[in-house]
Amino acid sequence: MALTTDELVALAPVVPVVVIDDLDDAVPLAAALVRGGLPAIEVTLRTQPALAAIERIAQEVPGAVVGAGTVTTAQQVDDALSAGARFLVSPGATPSLLDALQASGVPFLAGTATPSDVIALLERGITYAKFFPAEINGGVKALKAFAGPFPQMRFCPTGGIDVAKAPDYLALPNVVCVGGSWMAKPGDWDAVEALARAAASL
């Protein structure tokens, strides 16, 4: 059974945004994040090994719910699903990308930055969105302002958020989780686990 978006965003307060340059990092990095309490893991499709990394994490890391990030084309939606992605994250949203995301059958967070972006999602009945790049687009203040005209919209702000800034976002009623890369740097797996544990307890 595919996850619902409600289930996805409830898995943890933080979605790690992972950039895999070396395929061998994929499994130990995801395993450390899961041990720390962050099961929903977004692997960005920005690097050559990204799809293979999704495949390996899906097959080899019990407890991980792996998704694809930086999804910008319908082809990438297909490729990510074939690799085993269970959710999709996009930095933006065009009509054709939204068509592909809605047809995918898995939860997705399409990127919004402006009121018109939010309206375009609401017109399709979509009530969850990424807010990107969060800090540059007004951060907590912008999301507070969005709560007025868009009370039904729920956001996962991402971009420029760290462990110090995350609590102010998570305190907002219209924020369901935050995305960030601060705990997902490959190398020292114990450090990744510790940073993930701190993020999971936010």
Ligand SMILES: O=C(O)C(=O)C[C@H](O)[C@H](O)COP(=O)(O)O
């Ligand atoms: O490529 C995408 O689709 C993204 O999701 C971009 C990420 O949101 C940022 O790279 C988050 O990274 P930090 O700002 O380092 O936390």
